[in-house]
Amino acid sequence: MAAGSARGWIGPLAITLACCVATTVASPALAQQDLDAQVRAALRNAGFTGTIQAQFLPALGRPLNAKLANLGRLLWFDKLGGLHDDNTCGGCHSPSRAFGDTQSIAIGIQNNNVVGPHRQGPRNQRRTPFASNTPFYPNLMWNGRFASISGDPFDNSLGFRFPYPEGTTRFPPNDPIVTHLSIAQAHMPPTELTEVAGFTCTAGTIGPEFDQFDDGRGACLPPADATGTRNDPIREVVVQRLNGNAAYRQLFGGIYPSVAAGGPIDISMFARAIAEFEFTLIFADAPVDRFARGDTRAMSEQEKRGALVFFGKGGCVQCHAVAGQSNEMFSDFKMHVIGVPQIAPRFGVGEGNVVFDGPGQDEDFGLEQITGNPADRYKFRSSPLRNVALQPAFFHNGSMTRLEDAIRLHLDPYTVARSYEPKRAGVDKDLQLRLGPIEPVLARLDPLLQEPTHLTGGEFQALVAFVRDALLDPRATKQNLCPLIPDSVPSGYSTMIFEECR
Ligand code: HEC
Ligand code: HEC
Incomplete structure (x- = not known):
């Protein structure tokens, strides 16, 4: 029309x-x-105005929290969030590619620690889209399966719709914490077996064809819960890993008083940090x-x-x-x-x-x-x-x-x-x-x-x-984004080798 x-x-x-x-x-x-x-x-x-970049903060309704975004950046590059210490967001969402893939089809777990043309390891099913600019998207993923029901990612008055097991109840309308679709989405990647989590935790539970990928280290506890979903158990392990790390406890404690007071880092804190980093990756001011x-x-x-x-x-x-x-x-x-x-x-x-x-x-x-x-x-x-x-x-x-x-x-x-x-x-x-x-x-x-x-x-x-x-937008180029790779991450693990950033 x-x-x-x-x-x-x-x-x-x-x-x-x-x-x-x-x-x-x-x-x-x-x-x-x-x-x-x-x-x-x-x-x-x-209907094009060329003013969308300037509309971001007004739509968010608050200034960005630089400390939180920086914590998100560290998590982005820290393999501690992967249950076998072998992948993290940055392995697929590379700063050399506006936080998108260096590959035709993503390579997730069991990779060779390289990000770029020479990345190797088992292929997943799809290409990694840019994470930059995604806070403007009313739905996420190649088949739009994560969506803001209002049609506006900044508006959770109708809640966010995800496939089973999250459905429409995990991120309900007007949740005071999960206020933006990107925050809800950031609960998901750590649970993806092929991308970040690995198969070990579910060996024997999702079909024998996957057992061959079990690397035998058995790090994924506890097993799938009563409803058959393994997402929350995996999230629990991710936060256990963060809570077990003094540097992360200090960083989260600097943002969340409850953590400073001795309370646990929870998965929504992880998700908020990741989303805050994504909020700094808006590159929508082009010719x-x-x-x-x-x-x-x-x-x-x-x-x-x-x-x-x-x-x-x-x-x-x-x-x-x-x-x-x-x-x-x-x-x-x-x-x-x-x-x-x-x-x-x-x-x-x-x-x-x-x-x-x-x-x-x-x-x-x-x-x-x-x-x-x-x-x-x-x-x-x-x-x-x-x-x-x-x-x-x-x-x-x-x-x-x-x-x-x-x-x-x-x-x-x-x-x-x-x-x-x-x-x-x-x-x-x-x-x-x-x-x-x-x-x-x-x-x-x-x-x-x-x-x-x-x-x-x-x-x-x-x-x-x-x-x-x-x-x-020239700010999306690798010259501008490769410097976001941290020199070191709180876990003490090495960061991956970003071939296109050297
Ligand atoms: C009928 C709807 C439709 C029309 C019309 C259309 N596109 Fe697309 N385009 C798509 C869809 C859907 C995809 C993603 C398909 C996929 O990856 O399976 C896509 C993908 C692309 C991509 C690849 C982007 C990426 O993510 O890799 C480019 C470039 C593109 N379109 C440019 C164009 C141009 C230029 C035109 C006009 C000549 C056009 N499209 C017309 C629906 C459309
Ligand atoms: C194994 C590679 C891989 C890793 C690691 C990974 N992703 Fe992704 N990401 C993908 C792929 C592939 C898709 C698209 C999947 C689909 O549509 O089925 C995607 C989609 C997304 C999207 C939606 C993009 C859009 O255009 O809708 C966001 C946002 C995102 N990922 C953020 C993250 C964050 C945050 C992390 C780390 C916590 C992460 N990803 C880890 C591969 C990866």
Whole structure:
């Protein structure tokens, strides 16, 4: 609907431009002004203001707590939070990549302590999205499974919805502590077996196929609770580890009087620290924002032409939305099937540690995993596109490693997906071995993408320039973020080796 009206608006303008360019061939300045006017109109029409960065603190309703954020930063890089001391947020959410993945598909536990192209270890199922800017997202994860029911991450008046076992009761409406979706979310990663926790704690309880990953150290106590959920027991172990560490007790005590008085560090304190650090990672002031605020020189002419394609003929804004609850993040935060090729690592020791979906165990059912509804199969959240140029790979499984290829898929999914070859797409060797079926994916393709979009070579290059450069906040680059890696962490463990930060 939005793009339909955008077209209606830009159409007459384009005719105006054609008329004026024809009569004022000698005046590039005038043509430039017309281009600026068209881009301004397209942005306004899409609901884009370029002011979202400045709206963050007002939405949060309080200043940031620098001490708490710094504690979150230390936790981010400290392997103490992983039950086998082998992974932490930073292993996958790397500062060299705006706190996103260095890999096509994340490598979690049992890794080689390296973060970067040479990271090795068993693959999980999906690519790690940026943690930066996530405090603006009304729902989180590739299938949106963690959501603020109000549609606003800053508003918990209706509570936060998570899948079983958290459901809607773990983070109820108006909880005085879990006030933001990011705080609720930060309760989750430590419980992920493949990412952080490891399999040991549940050996024998989730199926024999996982026992081979049991490293025999048996650190995960107590066992799964009566309801069959192991999340709270794992959280208990994480806080036991923090409470057993004098340096952390002192740091938490400096923030929470109850800890200073001898009380326990609890999991919500961990989550609040992590979320506070994420609140410092808002990088949403890019050239397109500065342009929208009136600085016509913030974007190059090519980026401006690309913007017209993005908001007009390309139809991108229909899903990569910038109005209302999208918080100008270039996503409608809804789920769509766009025809992403299904790459799948082999399952087994040293290869993958997640059993993929489908009869060949080489598929990812996306939203269906959460809703159980086959109509939701292969649906994934429209990716928020800010700072996307900093990603080494694209889509939920990193099946494309060049931004151009990722954009081209949208223009003609049938042709591009059917001719996909993992090796040519540039994915790592262990991801070139298996390809899930593509026809069932294409059979469910979003109606918006069923007709190919024809762009000229110039339009395509301009579109790429817009997505790559005009959405990039320079503060999100590794030059700015690698210095956030602490020299040392409270546990005394070494931090991982961040190859791209050296
Ligand atoms: C093994 C790698 C790995 C580790 C370690 C990890 N994550 Fe993630 N993270 C992921 C992946 C993969 C996803 C997307 C998963 C999905 O959608 O199914 C994700 C999603 C997220 C998201 C939501 C992003 C979005 O766009 O919706 C946030 C926020 C996040 N992680 C924070 C954290 C924090 C905080 C930690 C540490 C406590 C952490 N992660 C540890 C891999 C990891
Ligand atoms: C029908 C909705 C829809 C339209 C229209 C659309 N996209 Fe997307 N886009 C998505 C979804 C959904 C994803 C994530 C798919 C996945 O990872 O499985 C995505 C992912 C992307 C990515 C990869 C980002 C990442 O996280 O790796 C880029 C780049 C992108 N889109 C650009 C564009 C451009 C440019 C256009 C216009 C030509 C466009 N999109 C049109 C839905 C859409």
